Amino acid sequence: MTSWVRTAVSSVRQAYRASGADRPFGDPLPAHGVAMEGYFWRFTDPASGRVVIALDGVNQAADGTWSTLGLAAHPGGFLRTTAHPAGSAAADGLGVLSGEAFHGTPDILRVDLGPDARLDVRVTTPVPWPRRSVGGSSVFQAVPGLNQYWHPWLLGGSAYGQAVVGTETWDLDGWSVYAEKNWGKGGFPDSWWWGQAQGFAERSVCVAFAGGEVTAGPIRTTVTAVVVLLPDGRLVRLGDPVVSPVRAEVSDERWTLRGRSAQWQVEIEGSGNLASAHVLPVPLPAQRRNVPGAIEHLGATMQVTVRRRGRRVWEGESHLAALEHGGIDRARAEVVRRGGGPDAVDAPPLS
Numbered sequence: 001m002t003s004w005v006r007t008a009v010s011s012v013r014q015a016y017r018a019s020g021a022d023r024p025f026g027d028p029l030p031a032h033g034v035a036m037e038g039y040f041w042r043f044t045d046p047a048s049g050r051v052v053i054a055l056d057g058v059n060q061a062a063d064g065t066w067s068t069l070g071l072a073a074h075p076g077g078f079l080r081t082t083a084h085p086a087g088s089a090a091a092d093g094l095g096v097l098s099g100e101a102f103h104g105t106p107d108i109l110r111v112d113l114g115p116d117a118r119l120d121v122r123v124t125t126p127v128p129w130p131r132r133s134v135g136g137s138s139v140f141q142a143v144p145g146l147n148q149y150w151h152p153w154l155l156g157g158s159a160y161g162q163a164v165v166g167t168e169t170w171d172l173d174g175w176s177v178y179a180e181k182n183w184g185k186g187g188f189p190d191s192w193w194w195g196q197a198q199g200f201a202e203r204s205v206c207v208a209f210a211g212g213e214v215t216a217g218p219i220r221t222t223v224t225a226v227v228v229l230l231p232d233g234r235l236v237r238l239g240d241p242v243v244s245p246v247r248a249e250v251s252d253e254r255w256t257l258r259g260r261s262a263q264w265q266v267e268i269e270g271s272g273n274l275a276s277a278h279v280l281p282v283p284l285p286a287q288r289r290n291v292p293g294a295i296e297h298l299g300a301t302m303q304v305t306v307r308r309r310g311r312r313v314w315e316g317e318s319h320l321a322a323l324e325h326g327g328i329d330r331a332r333a334e335v336v337r338r339g340g341g342p343d344a345v346d347a348p349p350l351s
Contacts, residue, residue: 019144020185028135028151029181031089035060035285038182039089039096041109043121043159044320045175046199049075051298051320052163052172054111054119056102058087059285067098068283068290070346071117071165074298074320077349078165080117081281083290094153094181106154118164123177127156127206130235136180136225138240140214147186147215154179155206155229156198178206188282188293188326189213193224193250195270197302197321202231205316207304209257209268211239211248212326224248226259226266228306230314236264236306252277252295252325252334255302265307270323272300279335279347282328290345292331296324 022028031037038057045051050073057068067087072079087098096104103110106126111119135141135151157177163170176198192212198205211224224246225239238244238259246259246266255270274295282293302321306314335347 016144020146020149020183021144022135022141024133024142026141028137028141028149029094029153031058031091032183033060033091034183034185036184036186036188036283037089037096039104040180040182041104042178042196042322043163043172043175044178044198045172046320049299049320050170051322052119052165052170053298053322054102054104054109055280056087056096056098056104057283058089058096058098059283059288061286061288063288066288067102068281069098069102069111069113070280071111071113071119071163072278072280072298073163073165073170076165076168077278078117079278079346079348080113081290081346082113083283083288116164116166119161121159121161121163121172123154123157123159125156125158126154126177127204127229129153129155131237136208136210136227136237138225138237140223145185145217148182148184148189148192148212150180150182150210150225152178152180152196152208152227155208155227155235156204176203178208180208182210186285189215190327192324192326193248193255194294194324194326195255195268195302195322197304197318199318199320200304200316202316204231204233205229205314207268207302207318209246211246224257224259226257226268228266228304230306236266238264238266250325252330255323255325263308265310267305269303270300270321272297272321272323273351274334275350278349279331279338281345282326291328292335292345292347293328294324294326295331295334296322298322
């Protein structure tokens, strides 16, 4: 192959990935260079009934990058978020850095949003996404120019470290770990729903789902993806249109999902009290500011049933599930209802 052909092929590949897409058997973890690259970690401990989440969204504005940072906990309703003036997403693997405030890699996470909002954790015995062919977005990962892509890259592992949440210091040794990445050309969609749970009777089980309005130019559709890592290590992933569709009915307090393929059926029922939910910010990348965007329960209930060819192969219940209903207008109204001012971008639980 001549040098000019190699250069042309390389340019096409770079432009394709810069659209947000990844080819089959590609790696979705390195940064794509789109408007928003989001990184999220969740730590769960059924023994104490505690949960900690940490998030970093690296956003592109005309004058450079900035970050949406957050640390929250359950119970107690701790919440700290900020818009950080800097941020970088690694182009050679999973990595995010926002000054001294946030540093995440596959095996470490350090957050410093003040003396009462800190996290220092290392991750051992990781359970990575097992399929090389496609990620969490499945066939949609190969479609260029979507407003949002999703990949749950870490479906388990053990945490070792501490979290400072308000006046308390929590020992996270042995807690379960989940992590994901989402990215897109326009930040977040107009409406979305999301959930994740560990804390089932079987420690190895991990459940996650993500759905919303997916757009690419004039094309607009609603898609929901469901992922279940079963106790025996099998991964069930539903959500491809026609082949394995998932139907979702969502409100601020209830999530009902039904998905099926030729072999598998997954049913998810989730519930949480609105007063107990956090309101989290999302970025407006080009405007360098955060706005209220997501109503998220950190300690909700999730019931899951998985069948294969009609026979039940697993069912479980978690009382430490994350359940989210996203939408800027909805989240802003909830912040105001809780007494927040016009510039408030988040809100802790009421109870």
